[in-house]
Structures are given as structure tokens and as C-alpha cells.
Amino acid sequence: MNVRELKALGVDVNFEKENIHTLTAEGEMLLSLIAAVAENESVTMSENVQWGLRRKYEAGSVKSIPLGKCLGYRKDKHGNLDIVEEEAVIVRRIYQSFLDGMSITEIAADLESEGIRSDQGNTVWSLSSIRKILRNELNKGDFLFQKTYNQDPLTKKRIKNRGELPKYYLEGSHQGIVDPEIWACVQQEIQKQEAYCKAHNITRYHHHNEENPLSSRITCATCGSTFMLLRSKRTGDEGRAYWRCSNFLGKRGKPIEGRTFTPLPRPLTSKVPESSPRRYYREKKRKLPSPRQMLCTDIQVPAKKADKAFMRAWNLIIGHGLRYAASYREMARDGKDELTRYRAGEMARLMEERGRSKEFDYDLSLRVLDHIEVTADGKLAVIFLTGTRVTV
Template identity: 40%
Template structure:
């Protein structure tokens, strides 16, 4: 020590007092508070004012803190931060380095969306800014793991989803009670009455009836639209720009039959607030005879059946390169006569030889691609084919009891399948409830400190995977149940049509064939298979 040189001039800097040390250490901590209430109720409004006063006093009373602002969103949903102006303003101040610490009553006040919650906490933490949640006793700057914040964020999101479900429950309850809210602004044939219900505008209603008649007469959507344009028929908005889409919408609209289908769309979840078309994921509710009908129910049902039948033929053969099976309205056989080898529709063709014309039907795949995809499909003489169809229909009508018994058996099978699907769905829903309880139990063990969170990671993962699988299975069962409903409807319609049909055909008729025949499959040059609506099949010989 004696070798160390000594300085000649030394100035002593006096130590600060305890109060001075505290002031210097914390004077740069600029503290802001964020508070929010989600409703406009008077009680909640009082809570809103109380929160502002509370945080103002709390920050000002602490000598280590400097007030950097009170940010409060009033009457704003917490599920999406983009809708909270004050919250976003606070985040901007943080990025501008004007805030060092944020106080918040609870995670549910900060964000009800787990993703947003973690995203902002991580972002602020990188800026050196902590968030203190009073209720959960969490300071994000002192946390070693994000698990607990994710956990609480999940709770907050679940709470928000619960609120959304309560609102949804109220809406569905009104659906079940048959409360219909009508939207008639763009609907041809109706106007809103004094009581809010539809009132028929007869001049426009005649147009709707005309469209239904044309469709049942066999015209395609495209041909109907063209005829309406050519005839100068006006739409609801006074224009004449008819399209097949417009015609289809009128034919599908159940309100023309006096009914209303509720919950055609639904909200995906409370976070996105996005509405999507209900394709069977949620229950739909049909309110029958809730307003005057423009179209008779029998006519409406026959149109729906015909729409489904025409739609079912729009299927592409695995062996063809283009969409061949579109509906052709001029001839009934154009969309029900198909190749037994490749599944492609047949097309009407005129052969001319030595001045003589012969009408035949040929596989479209053979016509367009030769034998590349379909090697053995025969050509069928139209007159002989029509004669075979007439003979088959007369045999069926003469022995209608056999066909009706077949329909009854098919109907019972469809109803049984639907009952089985409903039972399976109920069991899977019960298991989902058990999974929810098990997950809550694991959460309780972790939050109480009874076990380490890492030891339960596998259990959490197994429960989440099983939950995902069950939800997919439920969705699949619901889709199959919907198909069963459609099949049952077609069977019932065909059954009723057969009961009404008591006649002998003397010549081929496109209209009758459309009503009772589902499909005709060409097996060979001398044999076809006729499949009637309702599932009954019959093999018929065709003369050479």
C-alpha cells in the first residue's frame, strides 16, 4: 500500500440522505394506469369514475412514482384492442418512452384476448416497461415464465366468451320462440306492413310465381334469366339485369312459401366478431306460416327437390378433364342419362345418312375425347330409349305398392341413421364437459402451487388434442345428419308423388320423367338401369 501514490487534491462528495436517495432512484418512474368498464349501466359508470379517482390518488400518493396519465376506455368491448382508443394511446406513449410502468386492476381489464394480452406484455417488456396487475398480484417485469400470464389471459378470454355466449343464448332463445326479424328491402313480391311483417305486392308476386312455373317446366336458371330480360320484367330495384344467381335466390327463398329460416349465419367467436354462413355447424330454426305465402307449399317443395336433383348431376367424371355434367333444360334426358362406364352425361346427337335423320344419345366423354377415357359406351336410339322408359313407368305405376314399400324401408334406414348420429353427438358433448372440468382441475393444482407447471404439460396437451378431435367428430356427425334430413325429404316427396300418380302413360313426356326419375344409367346398347326418386331401381331392355 505504501507504493501507491497519493493525490494532492481530494474533494469529498457528501452522501445523500435516505429521502434524497429514494427521490433520485425513483423520480424517473413514470407510472400510468389503464382502466375500463364494458357497459353503459349506471352502476358500471360509477365504477368507471371510481377507478380513475383511485389510480390518480394511488400514483400521486406514492413518492416514488410520477403520474404519466390515466387512460380509460368507457363502454368498449375488451375483446379487440383495436377498438380501444385510450388503450392504443397508452401503448403509443409507451413506445415514445413516456411511460415506465403501467398499473391495471386485472388482466380481464387489460385484455380479454389471450393473444393480444401476451403480445402487448412482451412488447412492453422489451421496452423495459412493466405491467402490474393488482388482482392477480403480477408484475410482468419480475416474471420468469409467461405461463401464468397466459393462464390468466385464458381465464379473461373465457369470461369474454361466456358473455358472448350469453348474448348468443338470448338470440337463439328468440329464434326458438319464433321471433322473426324481416329484411325486405331487396325482396321482390313483399313490402313491410305497419306491423313489421311482410305484405304481398301482387304485381311483383306474379313475377315470382312466373319464375317458379318456368323452373318446373324444365327451364334452366340461365334460360329463365334470359327470358325475363327479353320480356323486360323488372326486379325489385326497377332494373331488368336478371342473372341466374338472382333467379336461384328467388327459388331458394323460403319466405315465398310463408316460412322463415332463422340463424342462417352465426358469429364465429367473440374475438373476431366475424359472421359466416351456417352450413350445419349451428342449429337452424324454421318458423312455418309466419306470414302470407306467395308460392303454395307443394310448389315450393317440388322446386327445392328439383334444385337438389339438378345440382346432384353437376359432378365431374374422374376420367374427364372438364366439367361435363351441367344441367341442360331443353331435354330431361340431358341431365339424367349417364354413362355406366365413366359416369359422364349423355348428349343428344343427330346422325344424317342418305338424307335420313336419326336422333341418338352419346356419351359426352366419347364425343369430346374419343376412347381416351371411355372405351365402350354405346350410342342409344332416342325413340327406342323413350319407349323403354314409358314401359318401365307403366310397370311401376301398375305395381306401385312394391315401390312404396321400398321407399318406406329406405325412409326407416335414414331415420335410424339420424337417431344414431344424435346419440353419438350427445355422448361426445358429455365428454367435452368432462375434459373442461379436468383442465380446470389441472389449472387449480398449478395456481395453488401443489404441482409444478412443467409436470402437467403432457396432460394439458392430451386434453387439448382430445377436445380438438371430439369437436371435429361432432361437426362430421352434424354434416351427415343434415344429409339424412335432405334424403328423407326427397324420399317423402317421391312417396307423395307416387301416391298421387294413378295413370297409364301412352307416350314419352319430359315433365313426368323429371318428376319421378332420378337417373338413367346406360349399361349396354340393349339395357339401361332406371333409378327412381326414392331409391327404387329397375333394369330395362332397349330394343336394338
């Protein structure tokens, strides 16, 4: 409880040294003056400290890095960063798991299942902490100074620096936990996933799991939306699983030029026996649908067909292994960016390691498959993470 609250309750506080009584007008005025002077001194001191820190940032002083709790690093007695190898193993694992196709949610669940503790010492991993690890340039041996700053020297509230103050980037400031190329691969993969979500109108990239391995990974070449796995409720066809463009939900299917489509007639719902003359009359007299402009939402892909398309495409690449392997080795050496080179190297390695597959391999799909595109004529084009496109 502060002096103001005590005064509101009618309690007089007597400062003997200054001879101030808070309930008197004179005491109130003197107290306000003293508080103003103290506040000004605090602000001045804070500004001096901040000025000193910024000069250190400009000079690239490693000792001025505000480490806090950071998985994989500790400061020694001289202020230098040292790698804690027991924790660094966890950081490298998180990076590799992400590049192997695991979602942040799956990575967190995997770590929790083994009782591995986070940088805060918790056995429960927040998704934000894993995102921070994946994006933190500290892990590759660099540091960006002044990402946040104190908005108010009195409240000490820190906010993100969105250009209000200059930032200083120091390369090679310390030994990195992960290779700079791996760090760059992860950043490019994050950007790629964000671009995929935007292009295909989805809010989350990792909808797929072992039970539904191709969820959000089948796209419509006509409208760009993803396909949904549905089950038929049609009489006589109940339970059939198939993929359909998700734009059917809002009846926003786009027309496919040069193609027509005739919908199936509605099934007769009458319980009249098949042999009954009444049923025969109904079937003869009912109005059948007329042909119309075909929409992308009219295309249905049997559930197992998509799984088989991926395996056929993979086995086709294995069948032409010499040609594809040579191409991937060249790409791994001369690719346009770190992620392209990494994906090409992994593809060549997995071709040699895995060989042909007889059934759908979820782990393999995470490592090599980008998505499957359904063309206007209903064919399936399998696009791999290397950019290789195989239509089956």
C-alpha cells in the same frame, strides 16, 4: 375531396372553432387526435348497435328481421311481415317450375318473356336472384338470423358469416309463401342435381333442351360419364346421329370385362371406281383391324333408340298401371323424404292424366325421367325420378 387531399395540393383548411390550420404541424397533430376520437366513438356505437341486434336475434324477434327488397313480402308499420300476394304468385311459380324440371336459365327466360319484374324492379332476371329465391328459408315461414355481418364498422362492408359469429334459426316466424314440404323438396332436388353432376363428371345439370332432350341424361354404367350426341363423318355413313360415351375425347374409355371388340376397317379413300381391278386388289390386301379388349367408348347408341327407350319404358309402366300406381301411392304416403313422396305422387298423377304416348314427350320426360343408363352389353336402362328402373 377530403382534408388530406387538399393538404397534398397545398391548400390550407382553417377550422375556426378549434383554431386549427391543416398546413401546420400543430394542426396536423390536433386533427389526427380528433379523427382518432371520432373513429373510436363510431366503433363503440356500432358495437352497441350490433350487441342490441344480437340480443333481439337470440330472443327471436320477428321485427328485427332485416328484410330489404324481398319478392313476396313487405313490412307493415308495426314491423311484422305481410305477404304481397301479387308477388307471392311469382315465387310459387318459380318453385313449381323448378320441380317440373325447368332449369334456372329457362325459368328466368320464361319470366322475362312475360315482362314480370324481379325483386329489384328489373325486367331482366339474374340467375343469382332466382337461386336466392329457391334457397331462401324466408319463403317457408322461417328465418335464419345473421347470415351476413359488418366486417368493418367504418366501411360498413358486409360479408358472409362462415362461423365467425353465431347464427339463430327461428321457425314459424311468419306466414310462409310456399308449403314447407315444397321448400324441402326444392332443397333436396338442388342437392340431388349437384350430386348427379359430381357423379357423372359434368359441370351443369341442365344441358338438355327441347331440341336435344336427352343431353347429359344418358350415362355410362361402366365409367359413369355422360354420353354425347355425335354425327358420323365416316365415308358412306355420313350424318348418322348416335350417342357415345364422352370419355372417348381423352381416350379414357374403361375396359368391359369378358368382351372383345373388332373396330370397323377404315374405308378406302381412293376415287378408283368400284369395278376397277386396282380397287379390288386394295380391298383384298389391306390389313383389317384385330379383335381387342372392348371399351365403354366402343358402344354406340342410335339417336332415336334412346328416345324410343324412354317411351317404351313409360308405356310399360302404364301397361302395368294398377301395380305401379299402388306402389307409388304407398311411396307418396310413406316415402323416406319429402322429395321421394312428391315424385311418387306426381308419377301416379301423370300416369292417370297422360296415359300411353306414341311419340317422345319432352315435357313428360322433364317431370318423370331421371336418366338413361347404357349397360355394358349395350342395353338401355331407363331410371325414373321415383327410382323405378326399366331395362329395354
